[in-house]
Amino acid sequence: MQSFSYSKAQTVDQAAGMDGRFIGGGTTLVDLMKQGVETPKTLVDITGLPLSSVETLPDGGLKIGAMVRNSDLAHHETVKAQYAVLSEALLSGASPQLRNMATTGGNLLQRTRCPYFRDTSYTNCSKRNPGSGCAAIGGHNRMMAILGTSEDCIATHPSDMCVALTALEATIHVQGPKGDRAIAIADFYKLPGTTPNVENALEPGELITHVTLPAPRKASKQVYLKLRDRASYEFALASAAVVAETSGGHIRFVRVALGGVGTRPWRSHEAEAALMGKPATATHFRAAAEAALKEAKPQSENGFKVELAKRCIVRALTTATA
């Protein structure tokens, strides 16, 4: 671990202008600093910023401050009542201790759990050393992604929260040296391509200030389903966030996002297209699942994720339309 300087930002304006690495709960950043993967020279502690409230917006939507802790967000009354998929996703992630520390902003930017990324003795990791190849291909890759991968990187985006936010079509608000902007979550995460080191749309110095959610669709049902080896404290092998609305037995609105299988929180437009207007039946759910995984590219050890993800989608849709 190299030496670094530390300062605590007092205001959002001050933080957004500071040249350094923001630290929220530190559960990703400090861990990776100890591994020598992250080597910031300056840490800017943003936990003192007044960004820890959850507010209902005039349009009925929700504004979540970047400093809201994952536990607080999961147990927030409005979130539990109107954005259940988000609460469920958060509670399925990590452990209570980690959730108590983790912030909304930090969760959005958490990094992959790929073991080769976390170990600097592997020089062939394009996420760390652009253009160096990928140690996970041909290595231990059971947990790796099957959607959105490239020859340069197959790392899974690990977050549960972000899968729910993707299904909820969240917007990420940032403030930077050049001012404020709002980025739809669909545009926020980048596919690895040949530059897996570029993970999102943030510009240097930009601070995530909050996340907004559109007003909840009153008639919709929401489900987050996470499948994994053990019952707790494990990243998803496959997960699905579904927001669905049916009437007369037909699907009128649906959003499907997947976790544990994609290189970014994975919105499945293919599944949604296969479902819109169709009867809410097992046959159509399976067809949607097939559509979602059509482009899947499994590695040597994770072929099972294709079928598992399909089952996950089918079950989440079944529950959300029951």
Place this chain on the structure above:
Amino acid sequence: MASTTASPHGIIGRPVPRIDGPLKTTGTAQYAADFHLPGMVFAVPVQATVAKGTIRSLDVTAAQAMPGVLEVLHHGNVERIYRAVPNDPNATVSETRPPLEDNRIYYWGQYVALVVAETLEQATAAAAAVKAEYSAETPQVSGELEPFAGTWHTVSARGKVDEAFDAAAVKVDQTYGTPVETHNPIELHATVAAWAGDTVTFYESTQGVVNHRNAMAQILGVPRENVTVITKFLGSGFGGKLFPWPHCALAAVASRRVQRPVKLVVTRTMMFSNVGHRPLTEQRFRVGASADGKLVALRQDALNHTSMVDNFDEGCGEATPYLYSVPNLTVTSALVQRNVGSPMAMRGPGAVPGLFAMESAMDELAVALKMDPVELRLKNDASIDESNGQKFSSRHLRECLETGSAKFGWSKRTPAVGSMRRDGKVLGWGMAAASWGAYRFGCSTTVELGADGKVRARCATQDVGTGLYTIFAQVLAEKTGLPFERIEVLLGDTTMPEGPLSGGSWSTATVLPAVAGAADGAIASLLQIAASTPGAKLEGADAKTLRLTEGRVHRATESAAQGVPFETVLQAARLNRVSADSTSGSAFEDPKAKGLSMHSFGAQFAEVEWEPGIARLRVSRVVTVIDAGRIINPRAGANQIKGAVVMGVGMAMLEETVYDPRNGQPINGNLADYLMATCADSPEIDVTFLDYPDYALNSYGARGIGEIGLAGVAPAIASAVYHATGVRVRKLPIRIEDLLQSEMREA
């Protein structure tokens, strides 16, 4: 010696809380890494990043020049570290190659250098700055042990197994595998070594202070009496801390070099490469039976992997020769070398992986016979140990099976795969038998009664977290009638009389006779003194008619209240204390135990809940019935069994150390990626002890319970998984990948 005391509390067999509980819950119990000595410095090893080859160059100049760095040890500058004498049972080491012996690399993570610095941070930074280059060769870490061309050796044989198998009406011939599992006690391995002149003291995380002292003396080239080892508390070891590992010698050598106390704490990641693991096993089982389910042939051919520098035999055939009655039996085993760190005994070594294979084969046989699996076990119950013709000292496997069946509700089981339901889930019910050896080794203990009104026991054994302090205290309470507040138990220090290694579930059985004998001796002296101290209340009494009850010396014909507090007796005699030593021998030399086959037995019944739609399976319920002699402390005992069952869930469903096939690195070496059962994975657990005393082993009739609880859990779960899903998993852990093979799609 007959006991001269009453046992008013009936404290033996009572579920008393641990006497050391408050120290642990308040954080005042000192574990090895908690010792912080004046002037202490820190050592951090540098690990090889290849698994096979040689060190081409090692550049320590940058590290050496970093702030706080005192020394960088490596094979080019380290003093001689001696080898342990091969097969010396009193001075055993885990890895026979001393650290930094030469420039050869045998496994990923092997120590190639050691940095010593003023602070842990400085040592860690400098260790990262050591630059090693290797001539690397392709390592062999394959998880497949067959095809194997080496020599097998016979562990046990009777009859003509191959002919009997060929002729059998019903047969099972399958190969079963268990993965590498890493011991993950919460306390990391740690050594604090401090020299004073030519004597050295270790504050160690060891399951055997005496062996540790003996081995370190040998390795460091100093007399035994110059080495002291202290282990006041251990955050468990599961076998991984039985014998010293290379870091222990490195810490001592570093301390001798810099002439300061040195602390070396092995990191969690290093735990996966440098301090042992349960080796990979591959076991072919051939089981033949008559059409009505009587075993006629049983053959086990077991392979386990070992390291390049040690021949570690897991002993998978441990329970096979005696568990069932079968006229024709052969057990063979062989080792396969891999570029991995040396394996080490892990909770229930041999029997646990061996029983996974054998009990899975028995389950398959029951299916082939269309016979109830409990019925199959009962039918083949053995009345003598057929491997050697000996009688069992105490065997109640049949009752374990019957009691377990009743408690579990086994009679309601419908045998067809996927035929049981609850709350929209498929239920699977499975079972397995369990067994583990019963042992007793030599032990010496001192017990003293003090003029301060306290009774103390001293013994150089250690409490590995299982409750041994409390076992000592229970015996002292039984003998003296004193409450726990007036009892002190001092363990984990080699300046005390030699006690046993904490392994093989033998600690309780081993210490009981010694501590009881020493207490009796001290009490006899006390009564003698009471009778002969001029002017004292009991002067002139016949010592044989005196008793010690509730801490008071009195005439047998009178009540304790009419007697004298024992400390008053000592004070009147102007004695500071009265004490006695006692040494008890091993069961192997005991005429009472000779010629008997001594084992514990058990039955495990498991229930799984299966959601075929999403391939989700959870273990929901385990009923375990244990025949492990008399249970001295049912609370600590049940705690052992429950913990073992949870570990068994991990063994069945989760645990596996994965080596990168290209460079041999254990790639999931941390507690997030190496999956163990969490609280959320823990089933409802029902523990029953049959509590039949085994007096052949000791006068208390106690055997041990540390390991038997894990035996049989994984095969019971695998059997339940088959019953629920129709998928027979023969290679652990049982993964979602396997469950997806089930043809069932809906409950």
